Amino acid sequence: MAPAVDQISSLLTLINDAARTLEAAYQTGCGHVPSLDDTDPHPLDGKLSAPGMQEAVQVLEGACAQICATLARPNHTVLNRFFLTGLEPSCLRVALTFKIPDILQETPCGMHVTEIGKRCGGEPSKLSRILRLLSAKHCFREVERDVFANNRLSVQLLASDPLHSLGLHMTGDTTEGATKLAEVLADPQWGSSFLPVNSAWNRVTEQPMSMFDFWDQNPEMHEYGERFAIGMLGWGTAVEAAAIVNAYPWGKLGPGATVCDLGGGVGAMSIQLARAHPGLRLKLQDLPDRVAEAESFLWPAECPEAIKENRIEFKKIDFLVEPPIAGCDVYYLKNILHAYPDPQCLKILRGIRKSMKPGSRVLIHEYILQTGGHDQPADRRLKKAPAPLMSNYGQGRIRQYYLDVSLMVLLNGKERTLDEYLELGEQAGLKFMKVWDFGDMSGVELCARDDE
Numbered sequence: 001m002a003p004a005v006d007q008i009s010s011l012l013t014l015i016n017d018a019a020r021t022l023e024a025a026y027q028t029g030c031g032h033v034p035s036l037d038d039t040d041p042h043p044l045d046g047k048l049s050a051p052g053m054q055e056a057v058q059v060l061e062g063a064c065a066q067i068c069a070t071l072a073r074p075n076h077t078v079l080n081r082f083f084l085t086g087l088e089p090s091c092l093r094v095a096l097t098f099k100i101p102d103i104l105q106e107t108p109c110g111m112h113v114t115e116i117g118k119r120c121g122g123e124p125s126k127l128s129r130i131l132r133l134l135s136a137k138h139c140f141r142e143v144e145r146d147v148f149a150n151n152r153l154s155v156q157l158l159a160s161d162p163l164h165s166l167g168l169h170m171t172g173d174t175t176e177g178a179t180k181l182a183e184v185l186a187d188p189q190w191g192s193s194f195l196p197v198n199s200a201w202n203r204v205t206e207q208p209m210s211m212f213d214f215w216d217q218n219p220e221m222h223e224y225g226e227r228f229a230i231g232m233l234g235w236g237t238a239v240e241a242a243a244i245v246n247a248y249p250w251g252k253l254g255p256g257a258t259v260c261d262l263g264g265g266v267g268a269m270s271i272q273l274a275r276a277h278p279g280l281r282l283k284l285q286d287l288p289d290r291v292a293e294a295e296s297f298l299w300p301a302e303c304p305e306a307i308k309e310n311r312i313e314f315k316k317i318d319f320l321v322e323p324p325i326a327g328c329d330v331y332y333l334k335n336i337l338h339a340y341p342d343p344q345c346l347k348i349l350r351g352i353r354k355s356m357k358p359g360s361r362v363l364i365h366e367y368i369l370q371t372g373g374h375d376q377p378a379d380r381r382l383k384k385a386p387a388p389l390m391s392n393y394g395q396g397r398i399r400q401y402y403l404d405v406s407l408m409v410l411l412n413g414k415e416r417t418l419d420e421y422l423e424l425g426e427q428a429g430l431k432f433m434k435v436w437d438f439g440d441m442s443g444v445e446l447c448a449r450d451d452e
Contacts, residue, residue: 007070007388008067008070008071010387010388011063011066011067011070011388011389012067014059014060014063014386014389015060015063015064015067017059018056018057018059018060018063019056019060021052021053021056022053022056022057022060025044025049025050025052025053025056026042026044028050029043029044029047029050030042030043030044034152035152036138036141036151036152036153037141037151037152038151038152039105039108039149039150039151039152039155042152048240048242048243048246049240049439054240054439054440057396058385058393058396058397059385059386059389059393059396060396061393061395061396061398062385062389062390062393062394062395062396062397063389063396064395065394065395065396066388066389066390066394066395069081087133088133088134088137089170089171089175090171090175091130091133091134092134092139092157092167092171093167093168093171093172093175094122094127094130095130095131095134095139095140095154095157096157096164096167096168096171097168098120098121098122098127099120099159100116100120100127100131100140101150101154101155101157101158101159102158102159103116103119103120104116104140104148104149104150104154105150105155105158107149108149108150109143109149110141110143110144110147110148110149111147111148111149112146112147113125113127113128113131113146113147113148114146116131116148124146128146128148131148134154135148138151138153139151139153139154139157140153140154141154161234162230162231162232162233162234162235162237163231163234163238164234165227165228165230165231165234166230166231166232166234166235167231168227168231169224169227169228169231170231170406173201173211173224173410174406174409174410176201176204177199177200177201177203177204177205177409177410178200178405178409179200179204180200180203180204181200181405181408181409183200183203184198184199184200184203190203193412194341194342194412195341195412196210196211196340196341196411196412196413197209197210198412199211199408199409199410199411199412200408200409200410201409201410201411210411211410211411212225212339212411215228216289229265229266232265232335233268236268236269239399239439239440239441240439240440241269241334241365241438241440241441242269242272243438243439243440243441244269244365244436244438244441244443245269245272245273245276245277246276247436247437247438247439248363248436248438248443250273250276250277250280251277251279253280253329253330254279255279256279256281257279257280257281257329257330258280258281258282258283258325258327258328258329258330259273259280259281259282259283259328259329259330259332260282260283260285260324260325260328260330260331260332261273261282261283261284261285261332261334262285262286262317262319262324262331262332262333262336262348262352263285263286263319263333263334263336264284264285264286264332264334265286265290265294266286266290266293266294266298267282267284267294267298267299267312269332269334270282270284270312271298271299271302271303271306274303274305274306274311274312275303278309278311280311281311281312281313282306282311282312282313283312283313283315283324283325283328284312284313284314284315285315285316285317285319285324285325286316286317287316287317287318288316291314291315291316292316294314295314299312299314313325319336319347319348319351320344320347320348322351323351323352323354323355324351324352324355325355326354326355326357327355327356327357327360328355328356328357328360329359329360329361330360330361330362330363331352331355331356331360331361331362331363332363332365333348333362333363333364333365333366334365334366335365335366336348336364336366337364337366337416337421337424338366338367338403338407338413338414338415338416339407339411339413340411340413341412341413342424345424346424346427346428349362349424349425349427349428349430350428350429352428353428353429353430353448356448358448359447360447360448361433361445361446361447362425362430362445362446362447363436363443363444363445364421364443364444364445364446365438365441365442365443366415366416366441366442366444367399367400367403367404367415367440367441367442368382368415368416368417368418368421368435368442368444369400369401369404369415369416369417369420370382370391370392370393370397370400370417371392371417372390372391372392372394382418382435382442383437397440399440400415403415418435418444421444422444425444425446426449429448429449430446430447430448430449431446431447431448431449432444432445432446433445433446433447
């Protein structure tokens with residue numbers, strides 16, 4: 001059945017309203033809307049989105065994709081949006097590997113591809129074709145034939161930006177691993193396995209251990225782990241993970257409340273909490289190398305006042321073996337559970353349950369995977385997109401599905417639905433309290449099952 005004309009009109013209205021909302025936010029915030037040709041940071045780029053901006057972007061992207069998929073010939077859409085886009089990561093990897101954005105920064109008005117080739121060692125005519133494809137996707141700008149310049153998107157790929165490291169990881173380990181996904185799923189043993197050593201990454205690398213273990217246990221691979229850690233800083237900034245600093249009521253926990261950042265790496269999120277909420281007492285727990293790096297280098301440089309005022313404690317842990325520091329008010333887990341299969345998640349949560357005191361909370365900060373249906377219980381319902389968009393925003397929230405499949409490829413991990421988080425909590429002796437909206441990501445708050 002052909003879609004009703006009013007559905008197209010509704011999508012056009014959503015597109016117009018979302019675009020106007022974003023335009024107004026830029027005008028209010030600094031007086032002008034950024035141009036794609038800009039290479040200097042816009043005043044709002046380094047700030048958390050104003051209320052309504054993230055929602056407007058999600059609606060805009062979702063509605064644009066849906067109206068194109070509706071009105072274009074289906075074979076046209078399948079060819080352009082699914083078959084051919086697999087080339088984009090490889091082209092992007094060329095730009096990252098040869099540090100082309102850094103080269104173009106030397107000549108803001110544009111550089112001929114012959115000169116680009118001299119600087120980076122790449123064959124000019126091939127580089128031109130690759131950069132032309134990326135420019136058509138609005139990453140780089142073709143000023144005139146074979147003359148390219150940076151733009152608002154490509155400057156995010158400078159070697160000094162954490163997104164550069166994230167890009168090398170995603171266009172390397174993730175993209176290469178994904179080429180073996182169908183093969184692994186067809187394997188009678190590996191296809192049904194959720195062990196981290198039976199991932200598509202293992203198939204392509206032929207390594208018998210999980211990706212993180214391989215990086216940690218082989219000195220020549222440590223740069224991969226370091227690159228990944230830097231890349232995750234870029235990821236956190238891009239998805240505005242810091243929204244939790246203001247969106248969760250940390251101040252209502254009371255003076256001296258303790259927050260255990262479990263598996264928090266070097267404490268990037270804890271530093272932001274320490275700055276915004278000086279009344280909190282923070283406990284950072286992770287593997288020895290990460291804790292040592294945090295205590296010796298990052299915190300003395302970025303948040304020395306927390307050390308001086310005894311507001312931060314560093315303690316190493318293997319949370320698959322031992323419970324965290326006992327008696328904390330909040331046990332905070334950011335992007336931890338999605339890297340592990342259910343049995344290991346239960347070990348982590350049961351360890352936390354042993355350490356909890358009456359009134360303690362567990363706060364899981366990850367994506368809550370939304371399905372396209374309308375089957376979520378009313379008291380737990382996640383925010384849904386306005387009709388006629390798909391209820392999960394479709395393309396507007398595609399990142400959670402990309403990350404879900406990436407985790408499958410690399411670690412046999414996964415993002416989870418709300419019901420899956422609650423089932424894990426129930427098995428660990430925890431009960432559901434609330435879902436928090438942190439913008440792009442969400443929070444699931446749990447307490448002890450016998451805690452009234």
